[in-house]
Amino acid sequence: MTDVIDKVEILDRVDGDLELLLELIDLFRDDSSRLISELRTAVSREDAALIEQNAHALKGSVGNFGAAMAYSAAAKLEAIGGTGDLSEAAGAFGVLETEIERVQNALASYAVEISNENTRS
Amino acid sequence: MKILVAEDDKITLKLLETRLRKWGNDVIACADGLEAWERLQEPEAPALVILDWMMPGMPGVNICRKIREMNRRPYVYVILLTAKNRKEDILEGLEAGADDYIVKPFDPSELKVRVRAGARIVKLQEDLMAALDVADYRASHDGLTGLWNRVAILDIGSKELERTQREGRPMTLVMADLDHFKRINDRYGHPAGDEVLREVSRRLASSVRIYDSVGRVGGEEFVMVLPGCDREEGVTIAERLRASISGTPVVTPEGPIPVTMSFGVTEFQGRNVTDVATLFKKADEALYKAKSKGRNRVEVCRSDISPMLGLLMENRSEHCDASEHCGLAPLQSQRLAGVDAVRPI
Numbered sequence: 001m002t003d004v005i006d007k008v009e010i011l012d013r014v015d016g017d018l019e020l021l022l023e024l025i026d027l028f029r030d031d032s033s034r035l036i037s038e039l040r041t042a043v044s045r046e047d048a049a050l051i052e053q054n055a056h057a058l059k060g061s062v063g064n065f066g067a068a069m070a071y072s073a074a075a076k077l078e079a080i081g082g083t084g085d086l087s088e089a090a091g092a093f094g095v096l097e098t099e100i101e102r103v104q105n106a107l108a109s110y111a112v113e114i115s116n117e118n119t120r121s
Numbered sequence: 122m123k124i125l126v127a128e129d130d131k132i133t134l135k136l137l138e139t140r141l142r143k144w145g146n147d148v149i150a151c152a153d154g155l156e157a158w159e160r161l162q163e164p165e166a167p168a169l170v171i172l173d174w175m176m177p178g179m180p181g182v183n184i185c186r187k188i189r190e191m192n193r194r195p196y197v198y199v200i201l202l203t204a205k206n207r208k209e210d211i212l213e214g215l216e217a218g219a220d221d222y223i224v225k226p227f228d229p230s231e232l233k234v235r236v237r238a239g240a241r242i243v244k245l246q247e248d249l250m251a252a253l254d255v256a257d258y259r260a261s262h263d264g265l266t267g268l269w270n271r272v273a274i275l276d277i278g279s280k281e282l283e284r285t286q287r288e289g290r291p292m293t294l295v296m297a298d299l300d301h302f303k304r305i306n307d308r309y310g311h312p313a314g315d316e317v318l319r320e321v322s323r324r325l326a327s328s329v330r331i332y333d334s335v336g337r338v339g340g341e342e343f344v345m346v347l348p349g350c351d352r353e354e355g356v357t358i359a360e361r362l363r364a365s366i367s368g369t370p371v372v373t374p375e376g377p378i379p380v381t382m383s384f385g386v387t388e389f390q391g392r393n394v395t396d397v398a399t400l401f402k403k404a405d406e407a408l409y410k411a412k413s414k415g416r417n418r419v420e421v422c423r424s425d426i427s428p429m430l431g432l433l434m435e436n437r438s439e440h441c442d443a444s445e446h447c448g449l450a451p452l453q454s455q456r457l458a459g460v461d462a463v464r465p466i
Contacts, residue, residue: 015140020136020139
């Protein structure tokens with residue numbers, strides 16, 4: 001099974017800057033929760049444009065952490081919003097919500113791991 | 122390099138910002154398209170811009186089109202940020218005027234080289250613009266005095282003539298020539314002569330109104346274009362210029378050199394000339410008259426004599442043969458008193 005997040009890719013992206021990484025994890029926690037709740041509203045209101053926009057933003061966010069599953073879940077919902085046929089929107093949103101939670105959890109443990117290493121060294 | 126980055130995803134924005142700063146750039150980070158567009162319209166806005174394709178407020182591609190419509194100098198180099206597998210977006214973006222694109226999530230080393238390529242273009246453009254500005258300045262200004270050169274002042278005169286004609290306003294042209302300049306060169310040498318030309322130019326330029334133009338059209342010959350100015354005002358200004366030249370000797374390494382200048386004034390009245398060359402010719406005739414009447418004086422072109430000035434001249438004609446200058450003499454002395462107080466230096 002693939003990892004939820006790709007730590008090698010993450011470290012490469014921040015150029016080994018762990019402080020920046022912790023900041024990004026913080027940012028992601030708040031921002032992804034906001035986007036998920038906006039997506040929930042957009043799905044219930046059947047607002048295709050808003051679904052597309054928020055799913056796109058989430059896709060961009062998770063892409064930075066090498067979160068492949070979450071990325072494709074977001075891409076799928078974005079595509080649904082783009083076509084305007086929302087029959088599968090609720091289902092796709094459910095998948096994305098679960099994936100985002102997994103990313104959030106994985107990042108939270110990674111943050112703890114980094115902090116511990118920092119204190120040890 | 123000053124770089125503007127617009128990206129609505131906070132993670133990507135933070136990453137871009139941090140990276141670009143680490144590489145020594147000055148980064149303006151914008152969270153949406155509208156903010157980016159506002160910042161781009163400010164003076165001194167960055168010439169290198171990284172725009173996310175999809176943003177609330179204003180998408181990157183729209184900003185890109187607006188930047189190209191602005192036609193700003195120097196050139197704005199635009200890099201679009203786009204998601205993977207969006208070939209049609211890339212094509213549309215390049216079509217809209219983007220110079221390059223980066224696919225998200227971005228690869229830092231790719232970002233680095235693409236930004237460097239952009240910075241190179243921006244730098245080239247800036248150098249080119251600076252060189253063009255210098256060339257423009259050289260092509261329109263006199264190297265010794267910094268005044269407009271002959272070609273430029275003719276062009277300005279022609280444009281002002283057209284404008285004042287359209288607006289139904291008068292325009293006056295003054296031609297001036299340093300008296301016995303050859304003697305100054307012969308006696309004090311060319312460096313001192315050059316200093317006289319420079320100082321005379323400074324005095325002319327600082328004695329005219331802000332919307333007047335001064336040019337050097339020959340060795341010691343100058344032209345003043347005075348838009349909105351009728352003949353009487355033109356004579357007043359020419360008198361002020363004359364007094365500012367003769368009032369104080371020019372200080373040179375060879376010692377103070379007293380100089381005087383002769384002036385010819387002509388007015389465009391809406392029917393007497395059709396082109397600026399005619400106006401130059403008439404001003405030149407008046408200047409010739411000033412020279413032949415003893416120099417250090419202001420003369421008006423004969424065909425320009427207004428009824429009021431003509432009357433003054435007729436009254437004085439028994440003293441000197443039909444000279445306009447005689448008619449102007451009382452005017453001059455009246456005005457000179459006030460002029461001395463504002464003389465530069």
